[in-house]
Amino acid sequence: MWKLKLTAAIGGLEDIGFMDDSDKLLVLSSQGLGIFDCHTGECLYRSEIDWWPLFDKAANAMTRVPGYHSLPVKVSGLHSDLMLLKKTADDWQVLAGEPEPDEPPFERFLVTKVYLIDKSGNRTFVAADGPCELRAFGFSDKGNVLVVATSCEVIIWSQD
Numbered sequence: 001m002w003k004l005k006l007t008a009a010i011g012g013l014e015d016i017g018f019m020d021d022s023d024k025l026l027v028l029s030s031q032g033l034g035i036f037d038c039h040t041g042e043c044l045y046r047s048e049i050d051w052w053p054l055f056d057k058a059a060n061a062m063t064r065v066p067g068y069h070s071l072p073v074k075v076s077g078l079h080s081d082l083m084l085l086k087k088t089a090d091d092w093q094v095l096a097g098e099p100e101p102d103e104p105p106f107e108r109f110l111v112t113k114v115y116l117i118d119k120s121g122n123r124t125f126v127a128a129d130g131p132c133e134l135r136a137f138g139f140s141d142k143g144n145v146l147v148v149a150t151s152c153e154v155i156i157w158s159q160d
Contacts, residue, residue, distance in 0.1 A: 002092075002116060002124070002146065006041030006156040010034070015077030016149045017062070018084075018140045019069060025147060026065065026073050027154055028055075035068060038145040038156050055079065076136035077149060084138020084147070093117040094126075094138055094146055102130065114148050116157070127155045 012030030019026055023038040032048035045068045054063050060080040061072040076082045087093045095117060099110035111130050114137050115123040127137070132150035139146055146157040 002157050002159055004126075004155070005038060005158050006036065007153060008036075008041075008043075009153050011152060013077075013135060013149055013151055013154060015075040015079055016084075016136050016147060016154065017073045017075035017082075018145075019073050020071065021141050023140050023142060023145045023158065025145075025154070025156065026062065026075065027149070028062070028075060028077070033062075033065065035065070036154070036156065038140065038147070039158050039160075041156060076138070078135055078151075084136055085141065085143070086138055088139050088143030090143065091119045092139070092143070092146075095123075096134065096137060102128075116146060126157060 010029050015028040017026045025036045025038050027034045033051050035045040037044055056063050060082040061074045063072055064070050076084050095115050097113045099112050101107040102109045102111045111128045112134050114127045116126050117123050127148035129150050132152035135149040137148040144159045148155040
């Protein structure tokens, strides 16, 4: 059963990435960086450093996270062509639909909705970009975490 673990406002969110084949999520923003435990929603680490000098564009990765992690972390989002997984080994899928009118009273604005799809094809709404730009979405390598990142928030779902 998938459960919503966290919806966190993060101004200027740019990129996200899973650390070391784990369910810890690195979030890069214009305000610095943070690391979240995707099963509890807890922020494990926060730094206001200028992370850009540590970003390797050719590798789509942070070379390290000063004060926390010394290995590279591949990221997806604004500065990376890297894509997160869209399907798990147990056949869950995530899909971003075509832009559609938002809910009233904002129906004159288009939004992109993200859905979690089970083996039978049933869709569950998990997020929409709304006034923010969709940056990245997908599953962790283990397939038990789903993340949606927009330019202003991160939404984390996980399975137990």
